[in-house]
Structures are given as C-alpha cells and as structure tokens.
Amino acid sequence: MARASRSRRLTSIGDFGRLELEAAFERADQISSDAWPDQSEALQGHTLLTLFAEPAGPSQTAYALAGRRLGADVADFPAGESGGFADALVAAEAMGPDILVVRHSAPGAADFAAERSGALVIGAGDGAREDPVQALTDAFVLRRRFGALDGLRVAICGDVLHSRAARSAVGLLNVLNVEVRLAGPPTLLPADADRWGVDVFHDLDEALEACDAVIVLPAPRERISGAFVPSPREYAALYGLTAERLSRANPGAVVLHAGPVGRGVEIAADVADMAEASLIGDQAAAGVAMRMAVLSLMTEWGGNRMGAA
Amino acid sequence: MSRPLLLRGARLLDPASGLDETGDIRIEDGRIAELGDMLPADGAAALECEGLCLAPALIDLAAHVGPSGAPGGESVASLARAASAGGIGTVALTGEDASPIDTPERAADLIAQGREAPVKMLVAGAMTRGGDLAEMGLMQRAGAAFLHGAAPGFALRRRALAYAGGLDMLCAVRPEEPGYEDALFWEGELAARLGAASVPEAAERVAAERDLALAELTGARLMLDRIATQEALEPLARARAKGLEVFASVGIAHLSFNEVDAGGLDPAFRLSPPLAGEASRRALVQAVADGLIDAVVSDHAPRAPQDKDAPFGDAAPGSASIETLLPALLALAADGQLTLLQALAPVTSGPAAILGLSQGRLAEGAPADIVLFDAEAPFVCRPDALHGRARNTAYAGRRLHGAVQMTLVGGGVAYEG
Numbered sequence: 001m002a003r004a005s006r007s008r009r010l011t012s013i014g015d016f017g018r019l020e021l022e023a024a025f026e027r028a029d030q031i032s033s034d035a036w037p038d039q040s041e042a043l044q045g046h047t048l049l050t051l052f053a054e055p056a057g058p059s060q061t062a063y064a065l066a067g068r069r070l071g072a073d074v075a076d077f078p079a080g081e082s083g084g085f086a087d088a089l090v091a092a093e094a095m096g097p098d099i100l101v102v103r104h105s106a107p108g109a110a111d112f113a114a115e116r117s118g119a120l121v122i123g124a125g126d127g128a129r130e131d132p133v134q135a136l137t138d139a140f141v142l143r144r145r146f147g148a149l150d151g152l153r154v155a156i157c158g159d160v161l162h163s164r165a166a167r168s169a170v171g172l173l174n175v176l177n178v179e180v181r182l183a184g185p186p187t188l189l190p191a192d193a194d195r196w197g198v199d200v201f202h203d204l205d206e207a208l209e210a211c212d213a214v215i216v217l218p219a220p221r222e223r224i225s226g227a228f229v230p231s232p233r234e235y236a237a238l239y240g241l242t243a244e245r246l247s248r249a250n251p252g253a254v255v256l257h258a259g260p261v262g263r264g265v266e267i268a269a270d271v272a273d274m275a276e277a278s279l280i281g282d283q284a285a286a287g288v289a290m291r292m293a294v295l296s297l298m299t300e301w302g303g304n305r306m307g308a309a
Numbered sequence: 310m311s312r313p314l315l316l317r318g319a320r321l322l323d324p325a326s327g328l329d330e331t332g333d334i335r336i337e338d339g340r341i342a343e344l345g346d347m348l349p350a351d352g353a354a355a356l357e358c359e360g361l362c363l364a365p366a367l368i369d370l371a372a373h374v375g376p377s378g379a380p381g382g383e384s385v386a387s388l389a390r391a392a393s394a395g396g397i398g399t400v401a402l403t404g405e406d407a408s409p410i411d412t413p414e415r416a417a418d419l420i421a422q423g424r425e426a427p428v429k430m431l432v433a434g435a436m437t438r439g440g441d442l443a444e445m446g447l448m449q450r451a452g453a454a455f456l457h458g459a460a461p462g463f464a465l466r467r468r469a470l471a472y473a474g475g476l477d478m479l480c481a482v483r484p485e486e487p488g489y490e491d492a493l494f495w496e497g498e499l500a501a502r503l504g505a506a507s508v509p510e511a512a513e514r515v516a517a518e519r520d521l522a523l524a525e526l527t528g529a530r531l532m533l534d535r536i537a538t539q540e541a542l543e544p545l546a547r548a549r550a551k552g553l554e555v556f557a558s559v560g561i562a563h564l565s566f567n568e569v570d571a572g573g574l575d576p577a578f579r580l581s582p583p584l585a586g587e588a589s590r591r592a593l594v595q596a597v598a599d600g601l602i603d604a605v606v607s608d609h610a611p612r613a614p615q616d617k618d619a620p621f622g623d624a625a626p627g628s629a630s631i632e633t634l635l636p637a638l639l640a641l642a643a644d645g646q647l648t649l650l651q652a653l654a655p656v657t658s659g660p661a662a663i664l665g666l667s668q669g670r671l672a673e674g675a676p677a678d679i680v681l682f683d684a685e686a687p688f689v690c691r692p693d694a695l696h697g698r699a700r701n702t703a704y705a706g707r708r709l710h711g712a713v714q715m716t717l718v719g720g721g722v723a724y725e726g
C-alpha cells in the first residue's frame with residue numbers, strides 16, 4: 001500500500017484520499033469476515049491512548065476494544081474538563097503514545113493535538129466539526145448492503161447543526177458520488193448548508209422520496225424542548241421517522257442511527273427494530289471493525305512515533 | 310342548495326381588480342356566479358341595491374377574544390356577531406399576553422368554535438411560549454392560518470422566524486424593542502408635558518430594521534404587525550424595493566386618532582402600541598393609500614369594565630374596534646384622505662393576498678363573501694348599540710360613516726341590518 005503524505009492524522013474526513021478510503025473499506029471488510037491474518041499482532045508493542053475530554057461514550061469503548069484486538073497496549077488518559085487541554089496533552093505526550101485518539105468539545109481540538117504530539121492522531125469528535133471514523137463506519141455499513149455507493153441517494157435527518165458525524169458524512173459521501181439530502185427544521189440545519197453540495201429539505205416526507213438510505217441523527221431532549229424545536233412531540237410529529245414515512249423511500253431502503261436512539265422521538269420503535277431495513281445493530285459491530293482498519297492502516301502508513309528511531 | 314341570489318344595481322367596489330361601477334352580481338352555491346350589468350333573474354331571488362355599495366366582505370387579520378370567560382371578554386360567537394355587523398366576513402383571532410394562543414390544543418379549540426360562527430374564523434398561533442419556541446408545527450396541523458408574536462431579543466426571534474420559515478407560515482411580528490413595556494405614549498412634547506412614560510419612535514425603526522433583516526436572513530414570510538409610527542415605513546419601503554416579500558399592517562385606531570386624542574388621558578385611548586403624533590398618522594394613511602401597508606386591522610381588544618375604569622396609566626390597553634373598522638375607513642374616505650377603493654383594499658384584497666385566501670374579491674368563482682353598505686349614511690358609535698360584548702371603544706361618540714345593510718359569507722346571510 002502506498003504511503004500517504006497526510007496519513008499521520010485523521011482529524012477530518014478530507015485527510016483520507018480515494019486510495020486511503022478504499023484501503024479502509026477493504027481492510028474493514030477483511031476484518032469483519034475474519035479474512036485478515038495479521039489481526040492480533042498488527043499493533044503489538046504500540047501504545048494507544050484515548051484522550052476524551054467529553055463524557056466518554058460507546059465510541060471510546062470501541063476504540064479501546066479495537067486497539068486491544070490489534071494487540072496494542074491501550075490506556076485511557078483521564079482528561080476531564082478540569083485543567084487545560086494543552087497541559088493534558090503535554091502529560092499524555094510524556095507517556096509516549098504511538099496513537100492518540102482525541103475527543104474534545106472545541107472545533108479544531110484534534111488538530112491542536114496533532115500539532116503537539118509525535119503520535120498518530122485520530123479525531124474522535126471535535127465539537128460539532130468532524131468525526132471521520134463514524135462517517136467511515138456508516139459508509140462501510142452501506143457498502144456492505146449495497147455494494148458500490150455510487151449514485152445512491154442518502155438523506156441525513158435531524159440535528160445537523162450540532163452533529164460532527166453529519167459534517168464528516170457529507171464530506172465523505174460527496175467524495176463517493178452519493179447524492180446527499182439534509183432534512184430538518186431550519187433551526188437545526190446550518191444556515192449555509194445548501195453550499196455543501198447537498199439538497200436541503202425542511203419537509204421530511206419530501207426529503208425521503210426515493211432515498212436508498214436514511215441516516216437519522218440523535219435529537220437530544222434539551223435541544224428539542226423549546227430552544228431549537230418547540231417540543232419532543234412536535235419533533236416526533238414533524239421529523240420522526242415512521243414506517244409510513246420510510247415507505248416513501250426506495251424499496252429496500254435502510255436506516256442508520258449512531259445512537260443514542262430516541263425511540264418514539266426521532267425514530268419510531270418499530271423502524272429501529274425493522275429486521276431488514278434497520279442497520280443500527282450492524283453499525284455498532286462495524287464501528288469496531290472500522291476502527292481496527294483505521295488504526296492498523298495508519299500505523300502501516302505512518303510508521304513509528306515521529307522523532308523515534 | 311339554497312336559491313340563487315341576484316343583487317341588482319349596486320355600486321360594485323372591488324379593490325383587487327380596481328372595479329368601481331354600477332352593476333349586478335349573481336350568487337349561486339355560495340359563490341359569485343356572474344358579475345355584470347342587467348343580469349336576468351333566471352329564477353334567482355332578486356334584491357334591488359340601488360344607492361348601496363357592494364364590496365367583498367372585510368378581512369380582519371387581528372382581533373382578540375380576550376381572557377376566555379372573563380367579563381367583558383368576547384366569546385368566539387359574540388366576536389363573530391360583532392364582526393358580521395361590521396361587514397367583516399373573515400376574522401383572524403390572535404392571542405395576547407393575558408390570553409395567548411400558544412398550544413395546539415388552544416388553537417384547535419378556537420378553530421372548532423369558529424366553525425360554528427356565521428363568519429370565517431382564522432386562528433393565528435403564537436411563535437413563542439415563555440422564552441421558548443411554541444409548537445408552531447402542531448398548531449399549523451391543527452389549522453392555524455398564520456403565526457404572530459413578539460419574541461424578545463434577536464437570537465430567539467431569529468430561531469422563531471427560521472422555524473416558522475421552514476413551515477412556510479406567515480409571521481406577523483410587532484416591531485418593538487424590549488424595555489418599554491410601561492410606555493403610555495411615544496416620546497415627544499406631549500409625553501414630556503404629561504410626565505408619562507414613553508418610548509422613542511426610533512425604537513420602532515430599529516425593531517423594524519431588525520425584523521426585516523431577520524426575514525431576509527431566515528427566508529420567513531414576515532408581516533410587520535400593527536406599525537404605529539412613520540419610522541417603520543422607510544425601512545419597510547427599502548426592503549420592498551430590494552424585492553423582499555414582506556408585508557405590513559396598521560391598526561385602524563392609528564389611522565383615526567393621534568396622540569392628542571389620548572392627551573386628555575381618557576383610558577379609552579390607552580392603546581398598545583400607543584397613538585403617535587399627527588405626522589405619523591398622516592404618513593400611515595398615505596402608506597395605506599400607496600399600498601405600502603397591505604392590511605388594516607381592527608386590533609379588537611375587549612376589556613372588562615373594571616380593567617378600563619382606572620387612571621390612564623393603570624387602564625388595560627386596547628379598544629374594541631371591530632365593529633367600527635369599516636365605518637372608520639369610510640370616514641377617512643368621506644374626508645378625502647383615501648379613495649373608497651384605497652380604503653377597502655387593506656381590508657379585502659390586501660389581507661387576501663397576504664394569506665392566499667380566495668375571498669376578498671369580486672370575481673366569478675370567488676366565495677360569495679360580500680358586504681352591502683350605504684357609504685354616505687352617518688354612523689355614530691354608541692357602545693351600548695354594539696353587537697359584541699365589549700364596550701371599551703375609543704370610537705365612543707365618534708361620527709363615522711357607513712351603515713352595513715347586509716353581510717353575506719359563503720352566500721349565506723351572516724348579518725342583516
């Protein structure tokens with residue numbers, strides 16, 4: 001595999017070009033089907049630090065699990081909100097990690113870390129800016145269902161304004177020639193989202209017309225209780241994905257949701273549980289595989305710590 | 310099917326088409342079947358209307374019912390009675406602070422009551438509830454025709470307008486700045502002399518500029534609601550010239566009266582927004598004549614007698630003006646301040662265009678919402694003779710013009726004088 005020039009960090013989906021993307025999908029595919037022999041030794045002798053300055057979620061667990069399955073030493077660096085992020089980075093750096101996985105509430109935090117660390121840095125979410133591996137996971141799940149993504153139509157529904165996963169997904173799906181639609185109330189869509197190479201809808205029914213996949217974004221209760229949306233019941237009525245609404249999409253359309261799933265709010269329980277259409281379970285499993293793929297590939301491309309022998 | 314009706318020899322006034330000539334109108338199945346001259350009876354019941362004006366029944370985009378059940382408040386039925394007696398065929402109910410329409414349940418309840426009324430009742434839902442967005446989408450589903458509100462602060466107003474814009478609903482927004490809730494007058498020599506709390510007219514300019522900028526930013530369909538001073542007109546004209554689809558309304562009292570009428574501190578003239586100076590009143594009348602202002606509203610605000618029976622500053626603001634909307638406009642026409650068509654446009658074709666209503670015009674196929682009136686007849690406003698419940702009118706004792714003979718809504722007689 002060719003060594004990519006920018007592959008020492010993955011903080012934005014734009015850090016991966018076509019070649020890296022293909023490699024990541026291929027590797028994740030091999031991992032998922034147990035067809036990659038090096039699995040348990042790939043990161044032997046490497047140290048993976050997860051540095052989450054936001055409450056840890058399933059994502060941190062998935063990174064830790066991915067690192068361990070690849071044979072790495074995995075540790076969580078406790079970077080609570082107390083103390084400065086720069087100081088936390090200095091302390092973490094002193095432990096000599098080979099890979100640093102960073103999540104922080106400030107946009108640009110992952111790049112901030114990449115500039116101060118000799119480790120490979122993976123951004124696991126910087127504010128509402130990017131979460132590239134989540135986007136890779138979603139695209140991977142879609143690839144496994146549809147084969148090629150070329151020409152598919154995907155609707156991303158809900159709180160795009162606060163969603164880093166959505167921003168990464170738009171960037172990735174654009175590169176993969178997927179037609180992207182954003183649907184949500186104007187208060188939850190960035191004002192200039194129509195310049196992202198997507199079609200913007202405020203009517204979910206219209207947005208779902210002839211779609212192949214629907215990515216439903218979480219609708220945290222505090223955002224839909226008056227500030228951005230009047231109430232959860234109004235959100236459910238206007239933007240909740242129901243089976244009836246989903247029937248406007250193409251036959252065989254699938255539903256993704258990265259969690260936490262607000263049943264009865266942004267997605268009806270029966271839709272979340274649909275055997276054929278719901279890929280919510282697949283996303284969790286694919287999330288570990290994609291993290292393993294990214295960790296192993298970046299290690300192969302990026303080599304050892306900068307400055308190390 | 311009721312028998313077709315032929316109204317003969319009336320002066321037909323239709324601001325939408327500019328029509329002003331004597332003719333006949335034939336009504337069938339609740340619609341205007343034919344307009345013309347010397348139409349044959351053809352089995353229709355004929356009514357001779359010589360000497361009378363015939364216009365589209367009025368559309369009033371802002372009337373309040375007041376606190377429900379409170380003495381002095383209107384019921385939907387009593388408001389409809391007053392409206393029909395005033396030649397109004399369509400009334401939009403809007404909420405107030407004390408009696409908001411800010412839940413889908415409240416909106417649905419009023420809409421259900423409105424279905425029983427002899428006139429068409431529209432309901433406007435509030436954009437905000439407390440400091441939060443109100444359930445605009447659910448109110449729209451319940452049948453709310455448009456939205457109104459005065460959310461304080463730029464950020465909340467922006468979110469409210471953006472959200473409403475996504476629903477493609479008209480937003481009637483009162484251009485006001487927070488901090489002047491206790492103002493009794495617009496700032497000026499009169500207010501200074503009376504020692505009354507006042508608000509500078511510049512506040513309305515700033516608020517109008519903000520709301521117009523927000524309309525441009527969010528794409529919301531905006532109506533500057535009940536503008537009260539000349540200060541709001543210049544930003545409005547500029548936004549129009551830029552091609553922005555924005556509208557404006559004015560309360561009828563602000564065309565009839567000026568601050569001097571309130572200078573005697575009669576609580577009947579305590580209004581919100583307050584009455585402005587004569588220069589503003591003239592400018593507002595001119596803006597109606599020019600079509601810069603699209604709608605004139607009654608801003609009918611029923612108040613309990615004890616709430617008005619107080620010194621000016623303590624009295625509840627508002628005037629029960631729905632029944633005098635047409636006579637007050639006709640008085641302006643009789644006075645030469647407006648032509649008859651200019652006086653009728655902001656209560657017929659203007660509001661119909663804002664809301665996309667099919668009524669509000671005399672055209673074949675349009676709903677037979679019609680008012681027949683004698684434009685020359687003197688009208689003296691006597692509170693005890695009003696058809697609604699509220700008696701708190703600023704027009705008490707005023708000599709106005711016009712006597713409504715008949716109001717038809719959907720071809721049915723809603724009022725007969």
